[in-house]
Amino acid sequence: xxxxxxxxxxxxxxxxxxxxxxxxxxxxxxxxxxxxxxxxxxxxxxxxxxxxxxxxxxxxxxxxxxxxxxxxxxxxxxxxxxxxxxxxxxxxxxxxxxxxxxxxxxxxxxxxxxxxxxxxxxxxxxxxxxxxxxxxxxxxxxxxxxxxxxxxxxxxxxxxxxxxxxxxxxxxxxxxxxxxxxxxxxxxxxxxxxxxxxxxxxxxxxxxxxxxxxxxxxxxxxxxxxxxxxxxxx
Ligand SMILES: Nc1ncnc2c1ncn2[C@@H]1O[C@H](COP(=O)(O)OP(=O)(O)O)[C@@H](O)[C@H]1O
Ligand SMILES: [Mg+2]
Numbered sequence: 496x497x498x499x500x501x502x503x504x505x506x507x508x509x510x511x512x513x514x515x516x517x518x519x520x521x522x523x524x525x526x527x528x529x530x531x532x533x534x535x536x537x538x539x540x541x542x543x544x545x546x547x548x549x550x551x552x553x554x555x556x557x558x559x560x561x562x563x564x565x566x567x568x569x570x571x572x573x574x575x576x577x578x579x580x581x582x583x584x585x586x587x588x589x590x591x592x593x594x595x596x597x598x599x600x601x602x603x604x605x606x607x608x609x610x611x612x613x614x615x616x617x618x619x620x621x622x623x624x625x626x627x628x629x630x631x632x633x634x635x636x637x638x639x640x641x642x643x644x645x646x647x648x649x650x651x652x653x654x655x656x657x658x659x660x661x662x663x664x665x666x667x668x669x670x671x672x673x674x675x676x677x678x679x680x681x682x683x684x685x686x687x688x689x690x691x692x693x694x695x696x697x698x699x700x701x702x703x704x705x706x707x708x709x710x711x712x713x714x715x716x717x718x719x720x721x722x723x724x725x726x727x728x729x
Contacts, residue, residue, distance in 0.1 A: 496521040496681055497542065497573075497650055502551035502561070504534075504541045511537045512548070512705045519650065524672070524682045526692040526713070528726055529702035535685045536578055538702065539652050542683075543575055544568045555650070570598045574648035578655045580639040584628030588619055591627050591638055595645030604647065612641040615671055633664035640671070650681045657688045669695050689726040693717050701726075 497519040504512040511534045519525045529535045540546050542553060544565040553561040560568050574595075583591050592612060596605050613620035616637040622630065627638060636656070643651060656672070657665040669691055676682055686692035693699055693713040701709040701722065709719060716722055 496556060497683070498552075498554040499538075499542065500552045500554070502541060502548035502553065504537055504546050504548045506537065506546065510705070512541065514551070515702075515705070515707055516551075517700050517707060517710070519681060519683050521649075521681055522676075522679070523698065524676050524684065524696045526684045526686055526689075526696040526699040527702055528686055528689050528692065528699060528716075528722075530687065530725075532704075533702045534705040535702055536654055537705075539575060539654050539683075539685055542568075542652060543573065566598075569646055569648075572647075572649035573652065574643040574646045574650070575652040576636075576639050576643045576654060576656070578658070580635050582627045582635055582638050582642065584626070586627055587624050588627055588630070588638055589623040591642050592619070592645050595642035598646050605645075608645050608647060612644050615644075615674060616641055631664075633660055633668065636660060636664075636668055637671070640668075644675075644680075648680065650683065651675070652683045652685070654685045656684060656686060657691065665691060689722070690717075 499515060499517050501514050501516055502512055503510060503514060527535055537546060541548055544563055547562050552559055555571060555573060583594060592609055596602050618634060619637060619641055656668060672682060672695055684692050684696060693716060696713045699713050699716045700707050
């Protein structure tokens, strides 16, 4: 579904990603793990057309997207939950969801999609008239995921799903990731929280200073001694 092939991505003068190759197949949940500053967000933003790689290619559903504008990539079926959630804090929960339905096709399914999001996150329906900035951290993350789903994506990119959330809330949110996957959404997770992410994924990649240094099934990665020490605290 998504094929990233040998990309070099720069931010200003600095090269952040080096000959990076990875893929996500339809129906998979894939994790990219990496420490702070490894280039995880830059990878996600390369897929989303925020940064255009200097070298290499990115294909989504067989089409080259590396040099396309973000709105086109979103229209094609990619959506994202950005790092730090970035909800519209002064707007209501419902208005936030509405903002996520901006491709024209998504607007025509607005009511149906809102119902789908409410079925995944019942708390959002309870709080639909509430100002988003007054939600708890976990609820804001649910809203950010809900908003990303409003464009009915085939591929959902999630940057730092669990950052700043308690273990209990993180578990709850991972349960909805599982539900989403069952409903046919393909998911690319970008995480520092290795254990939970790998437990919910089929495959994973380790990103270190802009390079993929290890890839494999989640089992293989969890079994790797270096990974156990560096990322799993074992
Ligand atoms: N706006 C920017 N301009 C230049 N370099 C940046 C910018 N933002 C981040 N970087 C650098 O890019 C590298 C990767 O950042 P990022 O993709 O945010 O990593 P991660 O998401 O894994 O923490 C870091 O070394 C960071 O300092
Ligand atoms: Mg990041």
